[in-house]
Each structure stands twice: as C-alpha cells, then as structure tokens.
Amino acid sequence: MVRSSQWDAAAVMTQMAAATLRTLPPPADGVLYLIGDSTVKDQRGRKHPLGHTTRHSEHDPSTFGFEMVLMIASGERFRVPIALVPIDPQMKGHQNILFRQLLQDFVPPSWTRHVVVIADAGFAANATMRLIAEKNYGYVFAIPRTRKCTNGKHLRDIVSSARRLSGSLCAPCDGGGV
Numbered sequence: 001m002v003r004s005s006q007w008d009a010a011a012v013m014t015q016m017a018a019a020t021l022r023t024l025p026p027p028a029d030g031v032l033y034l035i036g037d038s039t040v041k042d043q044r045g046r047k048h049p050l051g052h053t054t055r056h057s058e059h060d061p062s063t064f065g066f067e068m069v070l071m072i073a074s075g076e077r078f079r080v081p082i083a084l085v086p087i088d089p090q091m092k093g094h095q096n097i098l099f100r101q102l103l104q105d106f107v108p109p110s111w112t113r114h115v116v117v118i119a120d121a122g123f124a125a126n127a128t129m130r131l132i133a134e135k136n137y138g139y140v141f142a143i144p145r146t147r148k149c150t151n152g153k154h155l156r157d158i159v160s161s162a163r164r165l166s167g168s169l170c171a172p173c174d175g176g177g178v
Contacts, residue, residue: 010083014105017073017082021109027076030113034106034137035072035079036099036123038087069098071106082106096125103131116140 067087073080083102088094099119108115116138124141132139145156 010085013081013083017080018107018109020080021073024075024078024080026109026111029076030111031075032108032112032115033074034082034103034115034117035074036102036117036119037070037072038095038122039068039070067095069095069102071099071102093125096123096128099123100125100128100131103128103135103137114138 067089068084069087070084071082073082083105085098085102087098091097103117114137115135117132118140119142121142121144124143124147129139143155145154147155149155149158
C-alpha cells in the first residue's frame with residue numbers, strides 16, 4: 001500500500017534488498033560477498049548541507065559533491081545494492097562508522113554458509129576488523145602500509161623485507177595477524 005507521508009528510504013531499500021536476496025537462487029558454494037565502497041555524487045541544487053570539495057586524483061583536481069557509502073551483496077550471478085547512506089564530512093571517521101553500522105544491521109539470507117566482506121583500505125579500521133571477526137565473516141581488504149600488526153611490526157616493514165627476500169607482494173605477520 002502506498003501512503004502519502006514521507007518514506008524512510010533506508011528502510012525501504014533494506015526491505016527490498018532482503019526480499020530480493022531471499023528469492024534469488026543461492027550460489028552453489030553458499031558464499032555471499034558484501035562489497036563496501038564509497039562514491040561521490042555531484043552537486044545537487046545550490047547548497048547541499050553535506051557537500052564539500054574533495055580531491056581524487058591528479059587528473060581530477062577537485063570535485064564538489066557529497067560522498068556516499070554503498071554496500072552491495074554479490075553472489076555468482078547477482079549484485080544487489082543493500083544500502084546507500086550519505087557521509088557527513090564534518091564527522092571524523094564517519095565512513096567507517098556507517099560501514100560498521102551497515103555490517104551490524106545486515107542479516108544474511110538463510111542459504112548463506114559464509115559471508116566475505118570486500119572493501120578498500122579506507123574501510124579497514126580496527127573496530128571494523130573486530131566486528132567482522134565477531135560476526136565470523138571472512139574479509140578481503142586493501143590494508144594500508146601504515147597498519148601495525150599484533151606483533152608490533154608495521155606492515156610497511158614486513159612487506160618491504162618480504163619483497164626483497166622473495167619478490168612477493170604478500171607477507172604473513174609472523175602468525176600475529178593484522
């Protein structure tokens with residue numbers, strides 16, 4: 001039933017995504033991938049309250065717009081947007097706070113045997129990693145080189161020494177984890 005009052009867009013999107021995931025055929029391996037990303041939307045109207053100027057690359061010196069955190073559920077043959085929320089540029093770490101909230105609120109479909117979270121280095125906060133471990137999800141993240149492992153060594157030191165020794169770009173943290 002359609003009503004004439006204001007809709008809660010996040011609730012509508014979440015309910016639609018959950019209904020869609022329930023009806024899709026499950027992947028053969030039972031693995032559901034949650035992909036987290038941020039995106040910048042161009043200026044809307046004269047003055048957007050969450051708008052700010054940001055720099056993305058050398059070729060795109062500055063862009064005015066507002067950033068959004070996007071979460072997508074992906075399987076063998078489907079990609080379903082789960083959530084899209086705006087980032088407040090005045091709040092430090094708001095991107096990670098929103099991402100953790102989206103992970104906390106997500107309820108995987110009954111056919112899911114394992115969930116893997118995929119995101120870039122901007123989402124790899126310690127609190128996010130703890131939440132993923134608590135929920136027994138797997139993860140694939142680009143980890144920043146400034147990250148400190150549980151054994152006290154910085155990732156940049158381990159990776160540079162591993163590169164010299166074996167030519168590999170991947171190195172374990174001596175069993176200590178990241």
